[in-house]
Amino acid sequence: MRSLLQRYRSPVSMNYRRSCLVCGNSVREGKPHCTNHIEEMPYVQQVINRIDELKLEKEGNKKANILLTDAVNVLAFHGGACTIPRLSKDLSISVEVAIDIASELVIKRKATSFKTKRGIEGVGLV
Ligand SMILES: [Zn+2]
16 A cells, blocks of 8 residues: 555656646656756756856956956056046047946056046056
8 A cells, every 4th residue: 555645756646747838748757848848947947047147247257358458558558547538538438437447457456546637537557
């Protein structure tokens, strides 16, 4: 005589699924999807989304690093220092992004910030 628990887990249990929710192919161990449609599972979907996020982050970091290198080159071109508006124009980026890049250089101790006599913010290589 089988116990209640065994009966619950047995393949004849009402919850036991035999076919994929997407294509109807047979599935293993009562899973809701076959191997071709495993990405339909919420957990797998979450993992896929996270991987996409990480890829985007990595790409963003790569672009930011290229921009930082370009900024250092612009500063070097201007004798080691220039104003934020100049940096923005030379790199063809917005003033906001130029400020971000300048801040990043300061945080990384590659540059220091200063103000011109006219009060315009600038950044200079260390
Ligand atoms: Zn399927």
